[in-house]
Amino acid sequence: MAGRTFADPYVNINSIDLSAYVLSVDFVEKYNMHDNTAGAALGTSNRAGIQNPSFSVTFLQDHGTGTVDQTIGPLAGAAAFPIIYKPAGSVTAATNPKWTGNAVLESYPVGGAVAQQDEVTVSFLPAGKWTRATSD
Amino acid sequence: MAGETFSLVKVFLGSYELTSVSNMLSLNHNCQMNDDTVFGATGMSNKPGLPNADFTLGGLMELGTGSSEQIIADNIADDDTIISVMPYNSGVIGTVGYSFKSVEGEYKSSGKIGALHAFTMAAYSRGLILRGTVMENSAKTTTTNGTGRQLGAVASGQKLYAAMHITAVSGTNPTLAVVVQSDDNSGFTSAVQRVAFTQATGVTSEWISYSYELANTDDYWRASWTIGGTNSPSFTTAIIFGIK
Numbered sequence: 001m002a003g004r005t006f007a008d009p010y011v012n013i014n015s016i017d018l019s020a021y022v023l024s025v026d027f028v029e030k031y032n033m034h035d036n037t038a039g040a041a042l043g044t045s046n047r048a049g050i051q052n053p054s055f056s057v058t059f060l061q062d063h064g065t066g067t068v069d070q071t072i073g074p075l076a077g078a079a080a081f082p083i084i085y086k087p088a089g090s091v092t093a094a095t096n097p098k099w100t101g102n103a104v105l106e107s108y109p110v111g112g113a114v115a116q117q118d119e120v121t122v123s124f125l126p127a128g129k130w131t132r133a134t135s136d
Numbered sequence: 137m138a139g140e141t142f143s144l145v146k147v148f149l150g151s152y153e154l155t156s157v158s159n160m161l162s163l164n165h166n167c168q169m170n171d172d173t174v175f176g177a178t179g180m181s182n183k184p185g186l187p188n189a190d191f192t193l194g195g196l197m198e199l200g201t202g203s204s205e206q207i208i209a210d211n212i213a214d215d216d217t218i219i220s221v222m223p224y225n226s227g228v229i230g231t232v233g234y235s236f237k238s239v240e241g242e243y244k245s246s247g248k249i250g251a252l253h254a255f256t257m258a259a260y261s262r263g264l265i266l267r268g269t270v271m272e273n274s275a276k277t278t279t280t281n282g283t284g285r286q287l288g289a290v291a292s293g294q295k296l297y298a299a300m301h302i303t304a305v306s307g308t309n310p311t312l313a314v315v316v317q318s319d320d321n322s323g324f325t326s327a328v329q330r331v332a333f334t335q336a337t338g339v340t341s342e343w344i345s346y347s348y349e350l351a352n353t354d355d356y357w358r359a360s361w362t363i364g365g366t367n368s369p370s371f372t373t374a375i376i377f378g379i380k
């Protein structure tokens with residue numbers, strides 16, 4: 001039967017391993033599309049432009065030393081920093097491809113509802129092309 | 137009682153069949169509409185422009201060599217990846233099939249701890265969208281002729297298009313040569329080869345076409361193939377024909 005349980009993603013933000021705090025991940029490798037429909041075309045045609053990925057993670061918030069808030073908070077509006085994402089643990093392999101790239105953080109939300117679990121969702125924007133690899 | 141359950145679907149991306157890992161798809165076969173309303177009109181009017189398609193596929197992520205993750209990641213941004221969708225009855229031959237050349241523009245990997253790891257991908261058309269007929273959808277192990285179907289004659293300005301996906305191959309030095317034949321009768325007593333796919337020696341996909349010829353009024357079409365190799369060569373093959 002197809003499929004796997006999403007259980008142990010590896011998320012490293014600015015050289016800090018925050019995997020233990022990850023609740024969910026959305027990674028999108030996306031390319032800008034350009035309409036290159038030209039004369040005599042029988043249908044609209046598209047061409048891939050440059051890569052435009054996005055990476056969004058929901059963390060359990062933690063204000064301890066070297067954890068979520070201290071790692072991500074200062075990155076809002078800061079210069080680009082590296083991100084590493086692997087969907088199945090820390091060891092890179094064909095069964096656990098590694099995505100790496102530089103990113104910037106436009107905003108860092110602080111807040112929540114009283115008595116609810118403190119979580120934070122951050123969305124990283126690319127600062128250059130992200131690459132996929134099956135070995136380190 | 138009317139109605140169908142959307143379940144017996146087959147979907148192909150290049151030389152891969154993604155049916156067994158997919159659980160959602162959306163194929164929007166669109167057409168640009170241009171407002172051609174002029175003075176004196178008593179109602180708004182629109183004129184069709186060029187067709188286009190946007191395609192979204194979702195399913196269960198698998199990791200590893202030959203997995204859904206690798207297939208989708210490897211094909212992103214590549215021009216002219218052939219996508220085919222057989223939306224009914226598992227693509228039994230004679231049912232409707234859609235094919236188009238595409239560029240994959242987006243691949244999303246989503247996961248929530250403890251839940252199934254999911255993917256979605258989005259692709260966009262490059263040229264016409266073919267609504268055609270499933271001609272073949274099975275493993276080919278012997279040289280023979282496929283089932284003929286009365287698709288109609290290719291009229292002036294039209295072409296017959298054929299999309300083929302070979303998703304699995306076995307045997308020693310296997311070869312598969314598929315050609316498109318037409319005739320004016322269902323018995324194919326005077327079959328004529330009109331166009332041929334490139335001989336396949338492994339998994340592949342291909343899109344070919346045959347242009348209108350004044351002298352050809354044949355309205356029956358079939359695929360015919362020749363198998364070569366030893367140790368029980370086999371090619372799992374899906375083919376869609378359509379005239380547009």
